[in-house]
Amino acid sequence: MKRLKILLTNDDGVLADGILAAKTVLTEFGDVTVVAPSRPRSGCGHSITLHKALRAEVIPLPDGGTAYSCSGTPSDCVVLGVSHIMDECDLVVSGINKGSNMGEDLTYSGTVGAAMEGTICSIPSIAISLDSFTANDFSAVAYYLREVVKLVMENGLPHDSFYNVNVPFLPLLEIKGIKFTAQGTRRYEERVEKRVDPAGRDYYWICGNVILNGNDDKESDNEAVQDNYVSITPISLKLTDFEFLEKLKSLKHSDLGKKY
Numbered sequence: 001m002k003r004l005k006i007l008l009t010n011d012d013g014v015l016a017d018g019i020l021a022a023k024t025v026l027t028e029f030g031d032v033t034v035v036a037p038s039r040p041r042s043g044c045g046h047s048i049t050l051h052k053a054l055r056a057e058v059i060p061l062p063d064g065g066t067a068y069s070c071s072g073t074p075s076d077c078v079v080l081g082v083s084h085i086m087d088e089c090d091l092v093v094s095g096i097n098k099g100s101n102m103g104e105d106l107t108y109s110g111t112v113g114a115a116m117e118g119t120i121c122s123i124p125s126i127a128i129s130l131d132s133f134t135a136n137d138f139s140a141v142a143y144y145l146r147e148v149v150k151l152v153m154e155n156g157l158p159h160d161s162f163y164n165v166n167v168p169f170l171p172l173l174e175i176k177g178i179k180f181t182a183q184g185t186r187r188y189e190e191r192v193e194k195r196v197d198p199a200g201r202d203y204y205w206i207c208g209n210v211i212l213n214g215n216d217d218k219e220s221d222n223e224a225v226q227d228n229y230v231s232i233t234p235i236s237l238k239l240t241d242f243e244f245l246e247k248l249k250s251l252k253h254s255d256l257g258k259k260y
Helices: 016-027 076-084 105-108 109-118 139-155 220-228 240-250
Strands: 004-009 031-037 056-062 064-070 091-098 125-130 159-166 178-180 185-187 191-197 201-206 211-212 230-236
Touching: 004 016, 004 076, 016 031, 016 091, 016 139, 031 076, 056 211, 064 076, 064 220, 076 091, 091 109, 091 139, 105 185, 109 125, 109 159, 109 230, 125 139, 139 159, 159 220, 220 230
Parallel strands: 004 031, 004 091, 031 064, 091 125, 125 159, 178 230
Antiparallel strands: 056 064, 159 230, 185 211, 191 201
């Protein structure tokens, strides 16, 4: 099997532990180029930088290698890596992210945004996250990253889809295996806290507690991870609600489409 040219990025920052854990796995499959944000960019979604200069500098990594530290977002890192830094790219991997990305989190996640950008660039892409914000042991999620890369190499991906992978934070032997899942529902309550700074001025902090939808299908990403399975969700760039579209086509309102 041919050695891959792999672009590795994240949204936790170029020096995050998760990116080094991912790099260790990916070097088994090919040459890894790390292009990642110079600072944490969680919550930036699929945003790209349009109105200011984008900068990247080569920095040393703790494992003795080097990386491109980019001033922009994870999606910027993919664009820069594919179009300028690398001559060829066979696979984009975004992660390993601290904190799961499931349900509506996908619309906010820089981790997912980078995989989306890789897909737009017509490159098979994987977003992978660990269901813990405080983890320092990536052995189990690294094992499953290896399995997902094998899955992509052996079966490919549709040109407009990528894998969103979420791994429970458990010892490897306690994880039950892999489930192929659908995107679930994940909302937040008490999303904004009003606080007062030392000067007596009001400020606001976006936060919130996760609310899982009890009506989610048992094959959803949330349900799988809660049940100690690795969730692999195929995500499409096509955002059209086709079921609703068919209902709209059947509307008979006399003014619908009327020209004035």
